Amino acid sequence: xxxxxxxxxxxxxxxxxxxxxxxxxxxxxxxxxxxxxxxxxxxxxxxxxxxxxxxxxxxxxxxxxxxxxxxxxxxxxxxxxxxxxxxxxxxxxxxxxxxxxxxxxxxxxxxxxxxxxxxxxxxxxxxxxxxxxxxxxxxxxxxxxxxxxxxxxxxxxxxxxxxxxxxxxxxxxxxxxxxxxxxxxxxxxxxxxxxxxxxxxxxxxxxxxxxxxxxxxxxxxxxxxxxxxxxxxxxxxxxxxxxxxxxxxxxxxxxxxxxxxxxxxxxxxxxxxxxxxxxxxxxxxxxxxxxxxxxxxxxxxxxxxxxxxxxxxxxxxxxxxxxxxxxxxxxxxxxxxxxxxxxxxxxxxxxxxxxxxxxxxxxxxxxxxxxxxxxxxxxxxxxxxxxxxxxxxxxxxxxxxxxxxxxxxxxxxxxxxxxxxxxxxxxxxxxxxxxxxxxxxxxxxxxxxxxxxxxxxxxxxxxxxxxxxxxxxxxxxxxxxxxxxxxxxxxxxxxxxxxxxxxxxxxxxxxxxxxxxxxxxxxxxxxxxxxxxxxxxxxxxxxxxxx
Amino acid sequence: xxxxxxxxxxxxxxxxxxxxxxxxxxxxxxxxxxxxxxxxxxxxxxxxxxxxxxxxxxxxxxxxxxxxxxxxxxxxxxxxxxxxxxxxxxxxxxxxxxxxxxxxxxxxxxxxxxxxxxxxxxxxxxxxxxxxxxxxxxxxxxxxxxxxxxxxxxxxxxxxxxxxxxxxxxxxxxxxxxxxxxxxxxxxxxxxxxxxxxxxxxxxxxxxxxxxxxxxxxxxx
Numbered sequence: 194x195x196x197x198x199x200x201x202x203x204x205x206x207x208x209x210x211x212x213x214x215x216x217x218x219x220x221x222x223x224x225x226x227x228x229x230x231x232x233x234x235x236x237x238x239x240x241x242x243x244x245x246x247x248x249x250x251x252x253x254x255x256x257x258x259x260x261x262x263x264x265x266x267x268x269x270x271x272x273x274x275x276x277x278x279x280x281x282x283x284x285x286x287x288x289x290x291x292x293x294x295x296x297x298x299x300x301x302x303x304x305x306x307x308x309x310x311x312x313x314x315x316x317x318x319x320x321x322x323x324x325x326x327x328x329x330x331x332x333x334x335x336x337x338x339x340x341x342x343x344x345x346x347x348x349x350x351x352x353x354x355x356x357x358x359x360x361x362x363x364x365x366x367x368x369x370x371x372x373x374x375x376x377x378x379x380x381x382x383x384x385x386x387x388x389x390x391x392x393x394x395x396x397x398x399x400x401x402x403x404x405x406x407x408x409x410x411x412x413x414x415x416x417x418x419x420x421x422x423x424x425x426x427x428x429x430x431x432x433x434x435x436x437x438x439x440x441x442x443x444x445x446x447x448x449x450x451x452x453x454x455x456x457x458x459x460x461x462x463x464x465x466x467x468x469x470x471x472x473x474x475x476x477x478x479x480x481x482x483x484x485x486x487x488x489x490x491x492x493x494x495x496x497x498x499x500x501x502x503x504x505x506x507x508x509x510x511x512x513x514x515x516x517x518x519x520x521x522x523x524x525x526x527x528x529x530x531x532x533x534x535x536x537x538x539x540x541x542x543x544x545x546x547x548x549x550x551x552x553x554x555x556x557x558x559x560x561x562x563x564x565x566x567x568x569x570x571x572x573x574x575x576x577x578x579x580x581x582x583x584x585x586x587x588x589x590x591x592x593x594x595x596x597x598x599x600x601x602x603x604x605x606x607x608x609x610x611x612x613x614x615x616x617x618x619x620x621x622x623x624x625x626x627x628x629x630x631x632x633x634x635x636x637x638x639x640x641x642x643x644x645x646x647x648x649x650x651x652x653x654x655x656x657x658x659x660x661x662x663x664x665x666x667x668x669x670x671x672x673x674x675x676x677x678x679x680x681x682x683x684x685x686x687x688x689x690x691x692x693x694x695x696x697x698x699x700x701x702x703x704x705x706x707x708x709x710x711x712x713x714x715x716x717x718x719x720x721x722x723x724x725x726x727x728x729x730x731x732x733x734x735x736x737x738x739x740x
Numbered sequence: 741x742x743x744x745x746x747x748x749x750x751x752x753x754x755x756x757x758x759x760x761x762x763x764x765x766x767x768x769x770x771x772x773x774x775x776x777x778x779x780x781x782x783x784x785x786x787x788x789x790x791x792x793x794x795x796x797x798x799x800x801x802x803x804x805x806x807x808x809x810x811x812x813x814x815x816x817x818x819x820x821x822x823x824x825x826x827x828x829x830x831x832x833x834x835x836x837x838x839x840x841x842x843x844x845x846x847x848x849x850x851x852x853x854x855x856x857x858x859x860x861x862x863x864x865x866x867x868x869x870x871x872x873x874x875x876x877x878x879x880x881x882x883x884x885x886x887x888x889x890x891x892x893x894x895x896x897x898x899x900x901x902x903x904x905x906x907x908x909x910x911x912x913x914x915x916x917x918x919x920x921x922x923x924x925x926x927x928x929x930x931x932x933x934x935x936x937x938x939x940x941x942x943x944x945x946x947x948x949x950x951x952x953x954x955x956x957x958x959x960x961x
Contacts, residue, residue: 299752306752308762374769382762383752412773416780420897427870429893430886431784437886442787446780714751 225310231296248276261653269652270337277340289461300704303385319368327361344432373407387722399464402492414450448499462599473549474541487526520570547621551602562590583643609693616686627675634668797958799891818847829933
């Protein structure tokens with residue numbers, strides 16, 4: 194396959210592709226094409242990410258000095274709540290599955306589209322409606338509950354439009370459920386002839402595991418938010434202890450979704466790693482089946498660890514012990530993946546192109562984020578660092594450092610496929626390095642200051658912590674520039690970039706066999722797969738043939 | 741493309757069989773999300789019933805078992821008529837299909853009517869949480885009325901979410917009946933009827949759980 198696509202000449206007379214098929218606004222807003230819907234998601238999420246980033250900037254500016262001088266306590270509470278709600282529910286949850294997952298899944302399995310294209314479009318509209326609803330609450334005065342909506346903060350003591358915000362999150366939840374459902378069915382029923390489960394790219398395994406979590410966990414948070422809303426409207430205590438309710442029940446129900454949600458964010462990034470590292474090592478992935486099963490293991494184990502968020506909430510110590518053990522167990526499949534990727538690079542011809550550089554950044558940040566997670570799984574240590582900047586740093590390493598870095602690797606890897614243009618490698622590498630350095634400068638000092646005892650969610654702090662906060666704010670500026678840079682050179686490449694061939698990285702996988710950008714129905718004919726995934730090794734025989 | 745586009749198969753599928761399998765699996769996956777949705781309510785019910793057992797008995801005794809029982813029978817009959825509708829849909833017998841769909845619609849309507857009557861009764865007896873709730877029943881000296889209110893909160897949340905599903909079902913039924921009368925379904929294409937059948941049976945089964953949980957507890961006291 195590679196020989197055929199490598200020598201593919203630049204098309205003299207471009208055939209219509211999914212971008213040039215139609216140009217009017219309606220052809221985008223009413224499109225059923227999974228590729229266009231993926232692009233719609235990218236644009237939408239970029240806007241939310243920028244908005245959430247503005248709030249993050251405000252937080253970092255406030256914390257530059259020990260006194261609470263820029264924002265009042267109330268305004269600060271509203272600022273970090275807005276940052277959290279926007280970033281978690283409207284950026285990180287849909288981040289990779291809805292954007293690149295949507296674009297790539299049918300291409301990777303040799304299908305013309307997802308199983309339910311109308312449902313796919315509906316998912317995007319639900320996300321937009323949910324986001325507008327939540328954003329209207331966040332901007333018209335805002336809410337101060339934190340992104341976790343803990344009762345009774347969100348019920349008895351709620352200030353502001355909590356109800357509107359949770360309605361927004363509720364609606365966005367259905368977007369997530371429907372995307373997950375669509376992907377599960379697509380992977381089960383739409384694979385091309387010859388594409389058996391163990392020939393699937395690991396990205397597809399990752400999307401499958403992610404979708405299972407989306408389908409199984411999200412309904413629980415949906416009903417939790419319904420109960421919270423009813424409690425607030427009717428004044429009956431289901432979560433409010435003063436009315437006979439149980440606030441720990443809220444935390445259980447909330448984290449039953451919101452811990453697995455971390456795996457919704459990170460598993461697709463794992464999938465991206467497998468694709469990018471194998472391609473830029475020009476070597477078959479090490480331990481294909483082990484990675485595939487560890488992906489499922491993380492998805493399953495992820496459902497039984499939520500109690501580690503409740504170590505200091507009054508949960509029984511014995512239950513805490515079980516949750517602590519289960520949480521540590523999840524490190525095993527995770528470490529297996531890291532070692533498999535390193536073993537993949539070992540002995541390969543590693544090429545540090547921009548996507549690979551982002552992937553390396555992911556490996557570094559995720560290792561730190563994952564290992565500090567183990568600290569927090571230990572009940573004794575968790576009591577010390579609970580609700581400090583140590584936690585803030587840990588989950589930013591995982592949710593931002595890793596998930597966004599994975600997204601960056603993915604967008605740089607598949608950009609030529611999506612738009613048929615190459616971006617500037619030099620700028621892209623500078624971007625990767627800036628993001629990596631800026632991220633570490635922002636969040637590493639927070640581990641230290643958190644361990645020393647600086648609590649999260651206050652806008653003032655003792656003066657001896659200032660040096661760490663100055664470093665952190667400085668890092669945030671570098672990070673901001675790092676995120677801005679790709680916006681500039683990627684946008685530039687859309688207009689001035691070199692035309693991309695069908696397979697610019699000499700990668701394996703069905704998506705690289707069709708033209709860049711692909712035609713509306715993806716392939717000229719239905720592809721037939723005759724070889725395993727990642728058949729990079731020269732001795733591997735067999736080609737994927739397009740009939 | 742080796743695709744047989746005869747109008748009934750959407751562009752993304754290769755053939756009718758693949759389309760049918762995808763729809764069926766999709767419906768089952770959707771029903772699983774529904775189970776988890778109701779699961780959250782049943783979890784809350786379990787915890788508070790364990791915390792306040794007598795208050796839940798007190799609340800339950802305020803409900804009308806006969807009406808709830810009658811409604812259970814009505815729903816079971818509606819499931820039967822729905823199963824028959826799917827059966828005749830598969831056989832392509834249009835008149836029987838339409839007839840059984842209308843019968844299902846009628847049973848669904850009766851259920852919702854009885855439910856509305858029950859809700860109205862609760863409003864008259866001040867049993868609606870958050871709206872001047874009052875409890876003067878036989879356990880009035882032994883239970884905290886706030887806890888009975890919590891029972892009724894769960895009663896309204898659970899039966900309310902169920903009723904919303906019933907109403908959605910009735911709307912889809914009306915649409916299916918209209919399409920069936922126009923002859924949209926045949927032995928080649930009856931997936932919407934079959935998928936809706938799965939949904940309707942699911943909503944029925946949810947009630948089979950709600951009825952004992954809400955109406956029948958503490959009847960031996």
